[in-house]
Amino acid sequence: xxxxxxxxxxxxxxxxxxxxxxxxxxxxxxxxxxxxxxxxxxxxxxxxxxxxxxxxxxxxxxxxxxxxxxxxxxxxxxxxxxxxxxxxxxxxxxxxxxxxxxxxxxxxxxxxxxxxxx
Amino acid sequence: xxxxxxxxxxxxxxxxxxxxxxxxxxxxxxxxxxxxxxxxxxxxxxxxxxxxxxxxxxxxxxxxxxxxxxxxxxxxxxxxxxxxxxxxxxxxxxxxxxxxxxxxxxxxxxxxxxxxxxxxxxxxxxxxxxxxxxxxxxxxxxxxxxxxxxxxxxxxxxxxxxxxxxxxxxxxxxxxxxxxxxxxxxx
Amino acid sequence: xxxxxxxxxxxxxxxxxxxxxxxxxxxxxxxxxxxxxxxxxxxxxxxxxxxxxxxxxxxxxxxxxxxxxxxxxxxxxxxxxxxxxxxxxxxxxxxxxxxxxxxxxxxxxxxxxxxxxxxxxxxxxxxxxxxxxxxxxxxxxxxxxxxxxxxxxxxxxxxxxxxxxxxxxxxxxxxxxxxxxxxxxxxxxxxxxxxxxxxxx
Numbered sequence: 001x002x003x004x005x006x007x008x009x010x011x012x013x014x015x016x017x018x019x020x021x022x023x024x025x026x027x028x029x030x031x032x033x034x035x036x037x038x039x040x041x042x043x044x045x046x047x048x049x050x051x052x053x054x055x056x057x058x059x060x061x062x063x064x065x066x067x068x069x070x071x072x073x074x075x076x077x078x079x080x081x082x083x084x085x086x087x088x089x090x091x092x093x094x095x096x097x098x099x100x101x102x103x104x105x106x107x108x109x110x111x112x113x114x115x116x117x118x
Numbered sequence: 119x120x121x122x123x124x125x126x127x128x129x130x131x132x133x134x135x136x137x138x139x140x141x142x143x144x145x146x147x148x149x150x151x152x153x154x155x156x157x158x159x160x161x162x163x164x165x166x167x168x169x170x171x172x173x174x175x176x177x178x179x180x181x182x183x184x185x186x187x188x189x190x191x192x193x194x195x196x197x198x199x200x201x202x203x204x205x206x207x208x209x210x211x212x213x214x215x216x217x218x219x220x221x222x223x224x225x226x227x228x229x230x231x232x233x234x235x236x237x238x239x240x241x242x243x244x245x246x247x248x249x250x251x252x253x254x255x256x257x258x259x260x261x262x263x264x265x266x267x268x269x270x271x272x273x274x275x276x277x278x279x280x281x282x283x284x285x286x287x288x289x290x291x292x293x294x295x296x297x298x299x300x301x302x303x304x305x
Numbered sequence: 306x307x308x309x310x311x312x313x314x315x316x317x318x319x320x321x322x323x324x325x326x327x328x329x330x331x332x333x334x335x336x337x338x339x340x341x342x343x344x345x346x347x348x349x350x351x352x353x354x355x356x357x358x359x360x361x362x363x364x365x366x367x368x369x370x371x372x373x374x375x376x377x378x379x380x381x382x383x384x385x386x387x388x389x390x391x392x393x394x395x396x397x398x399x400x401x402x403x404x405x406x407x408x409x410x411x412x413x414x415x416x417x418x419x420x421x422x423x424x425x426x427x428x429x430x431x432x433x434x435x436x437x438x439x440x441x442x443x444x445x446x447x448x449x450x451x452x453x454x455x456x457x458x459x460x461x462x463x464x465x466x467x468x469x470x471x472x473x474x475x476x477x478x479x480x481x482x483x484x485x486x487x488x489x490x491x492x493x494x495x496x497x498x499x500x501x502x503x504x505x506x
Contacts, residue, residue, distance in 0.1 A: 072421065076482040077402045080411040084404060100408045107413040108396060110482065112424035130433045131496055134457045137436035142395025142416040143423060144387070151383055156372035159382075164368075173382050177389075184390040193436075244367040247360075251367075266364050291326045295316050298356050301363070 007094075008050035014086055015052065015066055020079030022111050023069035027053035062101040064091070069109035080105055125149075136193035139184070147187075151180055154197055158204050164251060164263040165208040175211065179203040198269075205268040209278045212260060216279070250300040254293050261286055262293035315349075322347035329354050333361070392416075400443045402484055413483060415439060422454065425478040430467040431459040435495055441488070449488035460497040468492040 016024050026048065053065040064087055070079045084103050091101055127135065127149045135153075138146035155176055162172035183200060190199055251259060260279075264270045265286075272290075276283040318325055324344060332344055333354060344350045397415025404411050419437040426434040435455035442448045452475065458467055472490040479487055 072424070072482065076413055077411070077484065080402050080413070081404060084406075084409045084411060088406070088409070102408050102410065104410045105412070106399065107417055108393070110413075110417045110421045110424075112421065126428070126431075126433055129498055130457060131498065133495065134433055134435040134455075137455060138423065138434070140395075141419045141423075141437055142392065142397075143420065144390070144392065147390070148383070148387060151386055155383065155386075157368055160368050160371040177382055177386050180386040181389050185394055188395075244363065244370045247363050247367045248371060251364075266361060267368060287327045290330070294326060294330065294357065294360065298316070298360060301360065 004054045005050055008052045008054055011052040011064065011066070011087055011090065012049055014090055015068060015083050018079065018083050018086055020070050020074035020076075021068050021083060022071050023109065024051045025067040025069065025108060026051045027065040027067045059099070061099040062091075062097070064101055064103045066103075066105045067108050068105065069111055070107050072110055072112045076107055076110060080107060131194070132196045133194040136187060136190060136196040140187040140190065140193070147184060150196065150200075154200055155180070158200060161201065161263065161267050162204050162208050164267065165205075165260050166211060167252075167256060167259065171211060175204060175207045178207060201268060205264055205270050208268075209264070209270075209275075212279060247297065247301060250297045254296060258289045258293040258296070261289040262297075265290055316353055321350045321353055324350050326353065326357075330357055333357050395419075398443050400483060400485065401446055403446065415443060418479070418483060418485075421478060421482060422452070422475050425475050426454065426456060426471050429470055429474060430462050432462075432467065432471060433457045433498070439485075443485065446484060447486050450485050451489035451491065452487060453491050453493070455493045455495045457496045457498050458494055464494055468494065 012024050015021055051067075055063045055065065057063070066083065066087070068079075068083065070076055083105050087103050087105075091097065091103075125145075127138075127146055130138075130146070130149070132150070132153075135146045135150050139150060158179065159169075159172050159176045162175045163169050166172055166175070179200060182203060187196075190196060251262065254262065261275060264275050265272065272283060272286050276286045279286075316326055321329065322343065324347070329344065329350060332341060337345075337354075344354065395416040397419070399412040400415060400418060402411040402413060418439070422437045423434040426432055433456065435457060436453070438453040439450055440453060441450040443450060454471070454475070456471065458464065471492050476487055476490055479485055
């Protein structure tokens, strides 16, 4: 389990540092149901920094699930692919996988700068 | 909180806001909360007689409303929809109270030195009305608020509170007459 | 006080030509339709009816004034509400983005695309976007999708030009950020509002 926790943390950091990514939301075992506490969104006290979910099927094949917020300064598909490719590269360097891990990335929020002037 | 120009959503109609909120726009939902919340809370307080309970009711209503907004068919009627939910939840609370309280006590007049939660300082004329309402015996005040402000039909009040229809009508008549007298020095 | 005690206040049936306050109140609720001559022709009943109508208007006014009172109390319960709503409730359908690798699955939620559309349209000619609906099977790459968008615009705007501007801007934005095949964009102007920037002194 600690291997997974470390891997999740590493992947979370990797995803968060990808150009275009503004937030990494928890992708927990309950699926992607996320309760966003808007008041705490600005706070940096994230005790849980392992937001990327790692699940394995009966045969041990890995699925990496990521939920992100992105900015509109980069085309969203570009950011999505950048995240997936970064994760793929990281996993490839870790170990020889018997079955290629599935990487599942979803954008659930696109941050745009609201311009008040009409 | 600035004037309208700082947030165009502040000036948007209820219908537009409800449509956006139904689509997931939290900012639009927040405008609805700020726009209608205070009046909903005052209404709930008139029905329930206790400010803290009124606040709980309104919070619950908004949380429920968020998840049901996409089922609202007439987005322009969002205010009356919200008020209806307040009526329903307030009635639920009264029913639960009744289970614990002697029915005779429900009809008792509030003593003249009622707690500060019941009395609100507003301008003179409205103040007289507010005080007249707050001084009503509890059941009269509840029936009056539910019918006059909430628009809940007599029959529904009677059925939900498990009292005869004639009782509800009687309570309302007495409430109105008391208030009219206090407001107008009738004859 | 019991329900049976008569009140000596000029509001009893003998003062109202046989009508009761309940009847008059029901009549008021019905918008005084259909017109009842026995009420309308009775001075006593008319006076009571007027008093009831005044009371009803004042009740709403009272509520609105009380609602304005003590604005500082508003803040914490509003924060409680916002802290308890689930944004994911509006995620909607997954909209796929292609990737050459079959083991890689990429999606954008419908909810986030709606937000993108609102942001693209908001402010154009003072418009405020309302409802955004994506009709069609968004989960099938290349399937034709039509957008139904409602908007509120300032009074006096050239509606035809503004609708076209909204269509063009939103289509362009979706072209950058999604792989959706947008077939049709229908913009419905819902209502007219006063441009808030005009109200600043």
